[in-house]
Amino acid sequence: MKKPEHLIYLDHAATTPLDPRVLQAMQPFFSDDFGNPSSFHALGVRAKDAVSEARETVAVLLGAHADEIIFTSGGTESNNLAISGVIKRWQGEGIPHVITSAVEHHSVLEPLMSMDRKKEIELTILGVDRTGKVSVEDAAKALKSNTVLISIMIANNEIGTIQPIADIGREILKWRKAHASLYPYLHTDACQATGFLDLNVDKLHADLLTLNGSKIYGPKGVGALYVRRGTKLQPFFIGGGQERNIRPGTENVPGIAGLAKAFELVQADRERESARLTALRDKLAFGLLQIPKTVLNGHPIDRLPNSVNISFIDIEGEAAVLYLDAEGIMASTGSACASASLDPSHVILATGLSYEGAHGSIRFTLGHSTTEADIDKVIEVMPGIVKRLREMSPVNLDMKYFS
Amino acid sequence: MQDPIAKATNEARKGDVVAPTKEKGWFYTDTVKEHFFHPKNFLEDEASYGEAYLGMVGSPACGDAMKVWLKIEDNRIKDFKWKTFGCASAIASTSMLSVMVTENGGMPVEDALKLRPQDIMARLGGLPARKVHCSVLGDKALRSAVNDYYRKTNQVDKIEVEAGRIIDKVLKITDHDIEEAVLEGADTLEKLQQRTKVGTGDPSCIPEVEQLIRFYKEKYFGA
Known part of the structure; x- marks a missing residue:
């Protein structure tokens, strides 16, 4: 991949550039093989074949069957569809119970909290420990006779912490066996983990799994939802029967071809790239933690190979991100001022860090383009930026509150 | 479309978030x-x-x-x-x-x-x-x-003394501030918070803030 000149892009958890090989895989389906997969003529057949091939590719990578893959418009739609689909389709007595965690993406938490407010569901939000991990025991204890769904992400988008999904999955299997029930289903959001972890759905014991193109050097606006055979979902859209009627609408053929290609490429290189980035990640974290009054957010070891999130106490994240940007370094913050919401990152607050600490958090997420020279540059400029902003800041908090 | 990562403009290097469709910071x-x-x-x-x-x-x-x-x-x-x-x-x-x-x-x-x-x-x-x-x-x-x-x-x-009565003790936001914000269209707690951050440091004041929003809405807009 072509290396951006001068600029150091460390925001790969937000989105990734398109891999040229992915672009190549998508190219034929814009103007040449532009047919509608539902058409019977030659162009239609070519488009249909492309979608089938992509579905097969995605299925094989997940250890699944092709008919278990539903293409969508992205991570948000996949998460919404999994959650709403299961809840609306459920036909038991009373209202359904759902379990999730406090560090989920907004596209999981918001629909659930909205349904909870409207008394359409009963919701358990599991807390996390200081490293951002959900406890398997807590999850198992929360199971009830009306629990229909557990939705927990594989790895967190802000702090990178990896959750014990397979262990939670085993608890669910035990519960279903003991209660001779089809429910609850396990849904997991794999958007951030796709390039780094083994996503075999049988090893994870997942019934539903969310994928997204734009975090894996694929196109934006396309995603997929794995739906285990027998898992009942109520669709959002009503239309012409595409995607087994779970997600009707003319298929985004170039997007689907691109998603499959991107998924294939990152999974093929998964172990090597993970090892390379883990070394860079640890170097960056170690270097930045030499700055006084800093705290690493996320799990020290069970963390995505590309994720470094650090709170710089006494300064505000957005200001630091803009100073970094002036140095050609692009990072991000979950702080209030940088987002439309006023509260600092719900993820970092959930780990027990105070509001003050959460406001000063900065996320660096590494990717294909990241080199050791990039990391050295960040380690070189960051102390000066923090020092300058601390000189400007009237705040001087005692570190005993952050241990 | 300009790729802001691969081909950064000088404008972008000055330190701003850049919209991918525009070369100018927004x-x-x-x-x-x-x-x-x-x-x-x-x-x-x-x-x-x-x-x-x-x-x-x-x-x-x-x-x-x-x-x-x-x-x-x-x-x-x-x-x-x-x-x-x-x-x-x-x-x-x-x-x-x-x-x-x-x-x-x-x-x-x-x-x-x-x-x-x-x-x-x-x-x-x-x-x-x-x-x-x-x-x-x-x-x-x-x-x-x-x-x-x-x-x-x-x-x-x-x-x-702050014109009006202090509602949010941390941010020193008064009933007068809330009145002005409602007049300028902040007719829900969310909109008021976008404007003033009221209640983020002192959440205990939120019930009173909601009451004030209703009061000023009725006063000025009769709804």
Whole structure:
């Protein structure tokens, strides 16, 4: 991949550039093989074949069957569809119970909290420990006779912490066996983990799994939802029967071809790239933690190979991100001022860090383009930026509150 | 379409978020950036300001906190030093305020008290709507320092108690502030918070804030 000149892009958890090989895989389906997969003529057949091939590719990578893959418009739609689909389709007595965690993406938490407010569901939000991990025991204890769904992400988008999904999955299997029930289903959001972890759905014991193109050097606006055979979902859209009627609408053929290609490429290189980035990640974290009054957010070891999130106490994240940007370094913050919401990152607050600490958090997420020279540059400029902003800041908090 | 990562423009290198469809930054004006990257009058040697008049507002928990040191001679503001914990617009608006009250031989204290957040914003060439609360803090920190001046110079009669009743104790937001915000269209708690951050540092005031929103909505819009 072509290396951006001068600029150091460390925001790969937000989105990734398109891999040229992915672009190549998508190219034929814009103007040449532009047919509608539902058409019977030659162009239609070519488009249909492309979608089938992509579905097969995605299925094989997940250890699944092709008919278990539903293409969508992205991570948000996949998460919404999994959650709403299961809840609306459920036909038991009373209202359904759902379990999730406090560090989920907004596209999981918001629909659930909205349904909870409207008394359409009963919701358990599991807390996390200081490293951002959900406890398997807590999850198992929360199971009830009306629990229909557990939705927990594989790895967190802000702090990178990896959750014990397979262990939670085993608890669910035990519960279903003991209660001779089809429910609850396990849904997991794999958007951030796709390039780094083994996503075999049988090893994870997942019934539903969310994928997204734009975090894996694929196109934006396309995603997929794995739906285990027998898992009942109520669709959002009503239309012409595409995607087994779970997600009707003319298929985004170039997007689907691109998603499959991107998924294939990152999974093929998964172990090597993970090892390379883990070394860079640890170097960056170690270097930045030499700055006084800093705290690493996320799990020290069970963390995505590309994720470094650090709170710089006494300064505000957005200001630091803009100073970094002036140095050609692009990072991000979950702080209030940088987002439309006023509260600092719900993820970092959930780990027990105070509001003050959460406001000063900065996320660096590494990717294909990241080199050791990039990391050295960040380690070189960051102390000066923090020092300058601390000189400007009237705040001087005692570190005993952050241990 | 320009790829902002591969082909960054000089504009982007100056330190702004860049919309991929435009080469120009969309978030902050050049004046804001100038004051953010080269802030004027921030306090460097606290020791020589022990005698200065001190004002404070906000808390780091809400994401913004400001401290102001004033030196006043012949009723004119001769020196305005500050420290700010906050985002770029908080830093830039405090910096701009410090310039505004000390230029041309120093602003008379009474004039400085009449400065409104809008005046600071106008000099900055505008701020994104949801950043306005930052400059609101600037004028409040100034008022708080001027009150300290009145207290220390035996002009207690001049101390201006916040016009109205303080609702949010941390951000010093009054019922009057809420009234103004409702008049400008903030008719829900969410919209009011976007404008003022009310309740983020002092959540205990939220029920009262919601009641006030209803009250002013009925008063002005009859709904």
